[in-house]
Amino acid sequence: xxxxxxxxxxxxxxxxxxxxxxxxxxxxxxxxxxxxxxxxxxxxxxxxxxxxxxxxxxxxxxxxxxxxxxxxxxxxxxxxxxxxxxxxxxxxxxxxxxxxxxxxxxxxxxxxxxxxxxxxxxxxxxxxxxxxxxxxxxxxxxxxxxxxxxxxxxxxxxxxxxxxxxxxxxxxxxxxxxxxxxxxxxxxxxxxxxxxxxxxxxxxxxxxxxxxxxxxxxxxxxxxxxxxxxxxxxxxxxxxxxxxxxxxxxxxxxxxxxxxxxxxxxxxxxxxxxxxxxxxxxxxxxxxxxxxxxxxxxxxxxxxxxxxxxxxxxx
Amino acid sequence: xxxxxxxxxxxxxxxxxxxxxxxxxxxxxxxxxxxxxxxxxxxxxxxxxxxxxxxxxxxxxxxxxxxxxxxxxxxxxxxxxxxxxxxxxxxxxxxxxxxxxxxxxxxxxxxxxxxxxxxxxxxxxxxxxxxxxxxxxxxxxxxxxxxxxxxxxxxxxxxxxxxxxxxxxxxxxxxxxxxxxxxxxxxxxxxxxxxxxxxxxxxxxxxxxxxxxxxxxxxxxxxxxxxxxxxxxxxxxxxxxxxxxxxxxxxxxxxxxxxxxxxxxxxxxxxxxxxxxxxxxxxxxxxxxxxxxxxxxxxxxxxxxxxxxxxxxxx
Numbered sequence: 001x002x003x004x005x006x007x008x009x010x011x012x013x014x015x016x017x018x019x020x021x022x023x024x025x026x027x028x029x030x031x032x033x034x035x036x037x038x039x040x041x042x043x044x045x046x047x048x049x050x051x052x053x054x055x056x057x058x059x060x061x062x063x064x065x066x067x068x069x070x071x072x073x074x075x076x077x078x079x080x081x082x083x084x085x086x087x088x089x090x091x092x093x094x095x096x097x098x099x100x101x102x103x104x105x106x107x108x109x110x111x112x113x114x115x116x117x118x119x120x121x122x123x124x125x126x127x128x129x130x131x132x133x134x135x136x137x138x139x140x141x142x143x144x145x146x147x148x149x150x151x152x153x154x155x156x157x158x159x160x161x162x163x164x165x166x167x168x169x170x171x172x173x174x175x176x177x178x179x180x181x182x183x184x185x186x187x188x189x190x191x192x193x194x195x196x197x198x199x200x201x202x203x204x205x206x207x208x209x210x211x212x213x214x215x216x217x218x219x220x221x222x223x224x225x226x227x228x229x230x231x232x233x234x235x236x237x238x239x240x241x242x243x244x245x246x247x248x249x250x251x252x253x254x255x256x257x258x259x260x261x262x263x264x265x266x267x268x269x270x271x272x273x274x275x276x277x278x279x280x281x282x283x284x285x286x287x288x289x290x291x292x293x294x295x296x297x298x299x300x301x302x303x304x305x306x307x308x309x310x311x312x313x314x315x
Numbered sequence: 316x317x318x319x320x321x322x323x324x325x326x327x328x329x330x331x332x333x334x335x336x337x338x339x340x341x342x343x344x345x346x347x348x349x350x351x352x353x354x355x356x357x358x359x360x361x362x363x364x365x366x367x368x369x370x371x372x373x374x375x376x377x378x379x380x381x382x383x384x385x386x387x388x389x390x391x392x393x394x395x396x397x398x399x400x401x402x403x404x405x406x407x408x409x410x411x412x413x414x415x416x417x418x419x420x421x422x423x424x425x426x427x428x429x430x431x432x433x434x435x436x437x438x439x440x441x442x443x444x445x446x447x448x449x450x451x452x453x454x455x456x457x458x459x460x461x462x463x464x465x466x467x468x469x470x471x472x473x474x475x476x477x478x479x480x481x482x483x484x485x486x487x488x489x490x491x492x493x494x495x496x497x498x499x500x501x502x503x504x505x506x507x508x509x510x511x512x513x514x515x516x517x518x519x520x521x522x523x524x525x526x527x528x529x530x531x532x533x534x535x536x537x538x539x540x541x542x543x544x545x546x547x548x549x550x551x552x553x554x555x556x557x558x559x560x561x562x563x564x565x566x567x568x569x570x571x572x573x574x575x576x577x578x579x580x581x582x583x584x585x586x587x588x589x590x591x592x593x594x595x596x597x598x599x600x601x602x603x604x605x606x607x608x609x610x611x612x613x614x615x616x617x618x619x620x621x622x623x624x625x626x627x628x629x630x
Contacts, residue, residue: 099476103451106475107429110422116583117435123584126577128569135592136418159474160421161414254443262441270434271443277450 004296007041007065009034010048016285020292031056039063043295045288046070046078050253054078064088067295071284073097073149073275074224075305076197084307091291091303094148094312096283097275101194101222102152104274106160108246109190110136112218117268137161142188144204145195145223146175147314149275153194153222162190169200169309185212190220197224198310205229210236218244222274225250230261237264248274319611322356322380324349325363331600335607346371354378358610360603361385361393365568369393379403382610386599388412388464388590389539390620391512399622406606406618409463409627411598412590416509416537417467419589421475423561424505425451427533432583452476457503459519460510460538461490462629468509468537477505484515484624500527505535512539513625520544525551533559537589540565545576552579563589 003025008014010028017026029037035057038044044065046054049072058064059082069091070078083090111117113134122129139162143154146168154164165184171177176184178200185191191213195201205219205228213219219242221228230251236242244266253272255261262269294301306313318340323329325343332341344352350372353359359380361369364387373379374397384406385393398405426432428449437444454477458469461483469479480499486492491499493515500506506528510516520534520543528534534557536543545566551557559581568587570576576584609616621628 099452100448100450103425103475104429104448107422107425107431110418111426111431114419114422116422116426116431119585119588120432120435120583122586123577126572126574128586130586130588130591132591132593132595133415133419133588135415137414156475160418160471257441259441262438268431268435269438271437271445273434273445273448276445276447278447280447 004042005040006043006045006292007034007037008045008047009051009053012047014045014047014285015282016289019289023296024292029053035060038065041065042067043292044068046072047284049074049077052077054083055080058083067091067301069288069291071288073147074196075310076224076226079305079307079310089301090305090307091301092305092312093284093287094303096280096287098148098152100277100280101149101275102156104248105153105192105194105220105222106156108220108268109141109157109162109218110160112244112246112268113139139163139189140187141165141190141192142167142181142184143192143194144181144201144227145193147194147196147311149222150192150194153192157190157192182209182212185209185217186214188213188217190218193219193221193223193227195223195227196311197226202226203229205233207232207235210241213242215240215243217242218246220246220248222248225253233267234260234264237266242266244268246270248272319357320355321358321360321607322349322352323360323362324366324368327362329360329362329600330597331604334604338611339607344368350375353380356380357382358607359383361387362599364389364392367392369398370395373398382406382616384603384606386603388462389511390625391539391541394620394622394625404616405620405622406616407620407627408599408602409618411595411602413463413467415590415592415595416464417471419563420468420507420509420535420537421471423535423583424456424472424477424533425475427559427561427583428454454478454504455502456480456505456507457482457496457499458507458509459496459516459542460508462509462511462626464537465507465509468507472505472507497524497527500524500532501529503528503532505533508534508536508538508542510538510542511626512541517541518544520548522547522550525556528557530555530558532557533561535561535563537563540568548582549575549579552581557581559583561585563587 006024006026008028031053034053039062067089071093113136115133141157141162141164143150144167146166154166157164166175168175246268248270321339321341323343346368349368354377373395382404428451430448456472456477456479458465459482461481469481472479481490483490561583563585
């Protein structure tokens with residue numbers, strides 16, 4: 001009996017794959033070897049989720065893995081037209097990042113409301129300067145993205161007394177459709193981007209949308225950098241169209257040392273870390289092993305991505 | 316008919332006292348004039364709650380106001396033995412600061428868990444450095460102080476998934492007594508000081524108690540500076556007995572520019588602002604007017620301080 005071949009896109013060893021020992025033949029690929037190894041692989045595990053190698057290696061003739069799993073919530077880095085129309089099943093790490101990202105957003109919202117960045121700057125100058133800060137309870141947030149991450153963000157903000165509106169691709173119970181977005185933005189204190197990157201969300205936060213927001217509003221992006229027109233955000237901050245922003249994701253990562261974003265007034269820059277709490281790689285490894293057990297038993301997989309829409313359809 | 320005399324300890328004009336126009340004669344005092352004006356006052360409003368002038372002016376012979384209200388939660392700045400044994404009723408601003416301080420503590424806990432101070436430092440250096448952060452849900456907090464502020468802190472942390480224990484002066488339903496403190500400290504991730512300053516809480520966070528805490532623990536003080544032996548905290552941080560701390564209150568305020576606390580490793584210094592959200596002075600003024608209406612009508616006052624214990628006894 002031939003063992004299935006599991007191709008792992010990552011040179012590093014993986015936690016938690018030991019449970020599959022003897023049941024699968026593991027090969028490792030990097031961007032330069034992926035195209036050559038794809039035809040012989042039954043399963044592709046995209047462990048290096050920052051890589052775009054799949055999108056580059058996939059096109060072309062020949063056999064392809066029947067299943068691709070990515071250790072990330074977003075799938076924008078791997079979907080290409082050829083993969084989208086193929087029979088290959090794509091799954092993601094739905095569920096792992098929800099709570100950590102919700103906490104991260106809450107940390108930013110509270111830190112901005114309490115003016116913590118300024119407090120830390122004054123501390124460096126040994127300056128005691130009392131200021132009034134904002135009460136978070138009773139403020140309004142709009143969370144764009146109604147998947148598990150957006151819902152977790154909404155739940156955490158609601159627990160802090162923030163009146164929160166969720167905006168998704170289509171209106172449904174508890175979720176506003178895109179038609180409501182501008183009206184909600186116009187009265188939001190906090191605008192949270194937690195949407196997948198798709199053709200309909202790319203660049204959705206542009207100059208017009210920042211212009212709709214209140215001068216007292218803060219913008220937080222924990223989705224994907226390309227949801228935002230970075231120049232428009234820079235302009236909105238410089239001209240004080242909005243009060244501040246926090247970005248954890250960027251068009252190009254890592255952010256270049258000479259990017260003007262590093263010292264934009266009122267902008268907090270963090271290095272795409274919102275979902276990555278201690279133990280996250282173990283959790284991602286365990287999740288893949290659980291999915292592999294199902295796949296090997298011929299049972300249906302959870303977390304299956306709608307390759308046309310670019311995310312796992314949910315409630 | 317003679318109007319009652321309301322003596323206000325503060326040179327600044329007060330918001331919201333307009334409602335009392337024509338019903339009270341308002342005089343203003345500062346530290347140098349207070350002793351001379353006390354005998355003729357019916358009511359003393361301690362608006363400058365950072366002042367110790369009451370404690371210094373009160374002792375001595377003669378008539379004294381029948382009611383003293385302080386626009387603060389703590390009463391440590393005004394209680395002196397002569398006031399404590401007198402018939403004068405003391406009330407405080409119970410209720411105004413609960414939610415803001417709870418949010419402030421949540422902001423610090425989340426910011427420390429997510430390593431936000433380091434993120435901001437790396438941003439200044441234009442350095443992209445991904446780190447793993449801590450999940451807050453599932454961690455343990457001890458909140459020392461079981462009054463409205465401590466309970467609000469506990470409620471907010473609980474809403475974030477933190478397992479929270481309240482410690483008060485006496486054990487009762489939902490509140491641990493002092494005997495449980497060391498055991499709780501030994502397994503806490505977050506230790507929050509939110510107690511009034513009394514003879515039994517002064518200096519309670521000393522070298523021994525910091526030694527009991529876990530090396531991964533963080534300490535937050537939003538109560539009074541004198542709850543903490545500052546040198547012991549400094550030593551605990553330098554020796555890495557605990558992972559970090561945030562102080563909003565200090566033995567001496569404002570903190571002197573040459574204080575070693577400003578650049579202690581792992582310490583966040585803020586200028587006694589945790590409870591002061593936009594509109595707080597209006598709220599304090601409105602609260603006093605409401606109490607004045609009751610007092611003028613001869614009705615019982617809420618928020619009456621137990622002058623022996625040094626706080627408003629509660630549930």
